[in-house]
Amino acid sequence: MFLEKKTDFKEFKSFVATSAPEHRMRKTKWMLIVLGIMILVLLLPWTQNIRSRGNVSTLNPEQRPQEVNSLITARISKWYIQNGDFVSKGDTLLALAETKDEYLDPNLLQRTTEQLNAKSQSADFYRNKAKTSLEQISALEGGLELKLSQLKMKLKQYTLQVQSDSMAMSAAAGQLKIASVQLQRQEELYIAGLKSLSDFESKQQYFQDALAKKIGTENKYQNSKTELLNIRLELSAASQEYAEKISKAAGDKYAALSEVASSDGEASKLRNVLFNYRARKDFHYIIAPQNGQVLQSAKAGIGETVKEGEKLLTIIPAQLNQAVEIMVDPNDMPLINLGQLVRIQFDGFPAIIFSGWPQASYGLFSGKVSAIDNSIDESGKFKVWVIPQEGDKAWPKNLRYGTGCQSIALLDDVPIWYELWRRFNGFPANFYNPTSKDSKTEK
Secondary structure, rough: OOHHHHHHHHHOOHHHHHOOOHHHHHHHHHHHHHHHHHHHHHOEEEEEEEEEEEEEEOHHHOOOOEEOOOOEEEEEEEEEOOOOOOEEOOOEEEEEEEEOHHHHHHHHHHHHHHHHHHHHHHHHHHHHHHHHHHHHHHHHHHHHHHHHHHHHHHHHHHHHHHHEEEEEEHHHHHHHHHHHHHHHHHHHHOOOOOOOOHHHHHHHHHHHHHHHHHHHHHHHHHHHHHHHHHHHHHHHHHHHHHHHHHHHHHHHHHHHHHHHHHHHHHHHHHHHHHHHHHOOOOEEEEEOOOOEEEEOOOOOOOOOOOOOOOOOEEEEEEOOOEEEEEEOOOOOHHHOOOOOOEEEEOOOOOEEEOOOHHHHHHEEEEEEEEEEEEOOOOOOOEEEEEEOOOOOOOOOOOOOOEEEEEEEEEEEEEEEEHHHHHHHHHHEEEEEEHHHHHHOOOO
């Protein structure tokens, strides 16, 4: 039965036509041509690349969107702008009013200034008191020196007086001794009848005078010694008395200096408080830190309360030195180098992309790697910044901060078959010298 069916198929003309030798040769020829074309395609060069998403940014922190925050806890009293307005540096954005009771006094600066002046005057008074105490100490020291000089002079004088009285006492003792010997001799002569009674009485009188003189010189000598001792005691007492007075004056001086230091410290605190009050008044008006556009107002209305450090609005800087911030997978990070050529397709700008043939792509812009972040971010990728390539087609001027883009980092040129084999086996792209890619240009 199979033979019968096979015999039946031979009756169709189409079967006969396809089974003809000429048709088989033509079919083989086309297969060989297609195979040759596929081999040629596999031998074509293919530029290895790393594709990743990114967005328009800038390397200059001053040109990135900036939050404007409130430096104090207050309430909004007036708005001077609205979302979308372009402002210049120094323009007033909004006004704030105080909510804390310690800042509500409208004359707070004046009263604080008065307190500062009073404390400064108090310090001056104590400073003058310390100066007076110092002058008093100098006067006491001068008085002590004069007093000691007087007492020393008197001490020297009475020392000489004691010496003189001692010599006078010695002379009187000698005179008394002579008078005693003469009286005894005169008495013996009177008894022998050789001298008269008047001569004997005269010698007795002379003896009594010598005795009285001796007693007088002894008393004077003792008085001089006593006075000398009193002078020495007075000298010691004067030194102690003046030392006490000088110590008391010094204590008054140091007490005054302590009050001066305390008053100066409190005055310094008041100056700090006054400066803070003056600076706080400037915080009542929020000023634009740079030229830009106001966006994303976080607060609205009048009377709404804001906390210290709370966001009020965002300013997008007017000037932007364009750069692209792309995110690179850790597996591709070793292939990224500074100065490496990168092709960029910005969102909103039409482009025809042949990732393996960048020379045949249309609508791409050129850039080079300017900075590489060495730390991984929260998304598990590394940040790479790309800046415009000098001497190539300029990037669009109307690019906005945050505009998305597709980046293609160019690597080595390899055959297509090698690229297919590498991807099929999951091998990484080839390492290369980034300077060798500088000659690549875009149509």
